[in-house]
Amino acid sequence: MGVLKAVVVLTMVSTVLLSILWRAALDSDGNQTFIQCLLDNSLDSHPISSAIYTPQSPSYSSVLESYIRNLRFNESSTPKPFLILTPLHQSHIQAAVTCGKTHGVRMKIRSGGHDYEGFSYVSTLPFFLLDMFNLRSIHVDIENETAWVQTGATLGEVFYRIAEKSNTHGFPAGVCPTVGVGGHVSGAGYGNMMRKYGVSADNVLDAVVVDANGRVLDRQSMGEDLFWAIRGGGGASFAVIVAYKIKLVRVPERVTVFQVEKTLEEDATDIVDQWQHVAYNLPEELFIRLMLDVVKSRESGEKTVRASFVSLFLGDSDSLLSIMKERFPKLGLSKSECIEMSWVKSVLFWSNIPLDTDNRVLLDRTPRTLDYLKRKSDYVREAIPKAGLESIWKKMIELETPRMFFNPYGGKMAEIAAEEIPFPHRAGNLWKIQYLANWKEPGVETANRYIELSRKLHEFMTPFVSKNPRQAFLNYRDADLGSNYHGKDMYEEARAQGVKWFMGNFDRLLKIKTEVDPSNFFRYEQSIPVLPSQQNLDASV
Incomplete structure (x- = not known):
């Protein structure tokens, strides 16, 4: 154990020293050289100067913070980019790539900022941020x-x-x-x-x-x-x-939505059991998400599990009720619980935005609330026995904080081949799990506590989810799966991650990456690496 701790400490020290050396190389003179490169590669018809922000720019902090959606990465101690480039034209992106490669500088790419682990705008090594928010036509x-x-x-x-x-x-x-x-x-x-x-x-x-x-x-x-x-x-x-x-x-002119909540005292176990046997096999026009969280019982005041069923049906309420009566009767859906609306209005419903709000609210680019958060993911291939469900309820009540969202598959998802695109999680999966922990209080200790609660629930679910590999969803970024950003073992680490996200598609992605980006310029903590024969060409960067 002492040897392991020593190795960890040495690794951390090496990372810090490397960061210091990089920052020394990118002092004010180095920054000016990089900026001059951007200016030199800018077209006269589309000058780049107004898209460049340095820490000395008055708007630097507001630009950086505008698209941070996880407050864990908006602390004073969070590493910041030495420059932000907000391209107004594709030529600005070309200049960023050219100068990034010429000067050996890492580039992070951010579109909306919902990257759960901040990989698109945080790094322990010096970097500049390419923020795409101006390119939104x-x-x-x-x-x-x-x-x-x-x-x-x-x-x-x-x-x-x-x-x-x-x-x-x-x-x-x-x-x-x-x-x-x-x-x-x-x-x-x-x-x-x-x-x-x-x-x-x-x-x-x-x-x-x-x-x-x-x-x-x-x-x-x-x-x-x-x-x-x-x-x-x-x-x-x-x-x-x-x-x-x-x-x-x-989409139909009118779609139907509903949200129905049941606690354990209201037969949630039996209803969830039926959901897991029918949700993936319902007509493809019907999607019913199951959300699980811990609340206080209205009857006893004790902690209990609440199962919320939220749905979109691409059709009218009468057709939906007919399907539900035949296929999912235990939920007991009633006409009064169904709401018909336009498809775009259903987006507001699913976002918990009041339905009388003008649709222009969809043009707002800032979330209505911001939290500190942690996310994880899993896939389920077999229905969980009732005894398993009851053990999950017990564990959730013990932990209290993490929630789980079950998103059903089937329909078109079972028809598209796993190799059609890199996303492989198709036939055979009944649903995907998202683990969610949100909190309001800042501080490392608080964050570590909530993160550990998420890990405990994720670990508890091991017997009920996919195996060999335990699949994960790429867009639910999870730092617990590791980092291959630098170091001699980054290929091995990347493969261990990659098969969870891409399964049999990982090797094709690896070959494509090596062909189109052999110097591994486009790299972040969980990116696709180049083949090992190319890896040493970029190992020092």
Whole structure:
């Protein structure tokens, strides 16, 4: 044990020393040299100077903090970028890549800031931040049922712009309107229409990227391998994604939603048991998320587990009630619990925004609340026995804080091959689990306590979830899975992570990464590495 502690300490010291050396290299003169490189590579027609922020810039802090969505990474002690670049034109991205490679400087890419572990804007090594929020144009083509969306746009902006043109079109994506398109889609992206239309990345037709050589490429010029990789493989490992061309999907003029809550005293165990046997096998137009948390019983005042069933049905309430009566009768859904509305209004419902709010609220880019948080993920391949459910309730009541969201699969998700895009979690999975811990109090001790509670619940769930590998969802960033950012073992660490996210698709991603970015310029803590033969070319950076 003493030897292990010594190794850990030496590793930490080495990291700190490396960071100090880098910061010395990037002193004010070094920063000016880098900035001059950006200016020299800027087009006269699109000057880059107004997109550059240094710590001396009056707006530096506000720009940096505007898209931090996890307060754990908005502390005074959080490492900050030595420069922020907010591109206004794709030529600014080209300059960033060119100068980053020329000067051997790490670049982080941020679209919406919902990266749970801050990997897109925090690093222990000096870096500059490429923040895409200014590149957020959306061009909707209803006639061809497509849209070009720049990756700095938010999902709410996409939903709103589609609804401006049509009340019978939508896009299958997440239910949080402030999530950035870039990270969401490149990591696969899912939402409450995935059982009907698949994940977001299944509905991408084209893309524009800036590659490791500073070239602007579309699907035809980048080739099918790279196009495959950036639809679920995590775009920041391969290129800067400027825009996606998405396929719009058909939605009814009226959809139906509901949210029904049941505690253990209200037969939640039996209802959850039936949910897990039917939710993945319901008509693909029907999505019912199960949310589990600990509350005080209305009857006894003691802690109990609450099961909340929240749904989107692409149809009218009468049709929904007929399905529920036949397939999920134990929930006892009533007509009064069903609400019919437009699809875009259902986005407000799922975001807990009052339904009388103007739809323009979807254009707000700042979340309504900000918390300190931790997230983890799992996949379930077999229904959990009732005795297992009861043991889970006991554990949740003991821990109290972590919640779990169960998101059902089946439908279209069971029909698309695991190799179609890098996202492999298809047939065989009944649902995905998201573990959630949110808290309001700052401080390392508080954070460690909540993080440990999440780990304990995750560990307890081991017998009930996927194995060999224990699958995980890339977009639910989880630092507990490790970091391959630097060091001689980064390939081995990356493989251990990668098979959890990508399973059999990892090796293809590895080959594509080595081909398109052999110097490993596009690198972050959990990125796809280059093949070991290339790794030593970049090991010192």
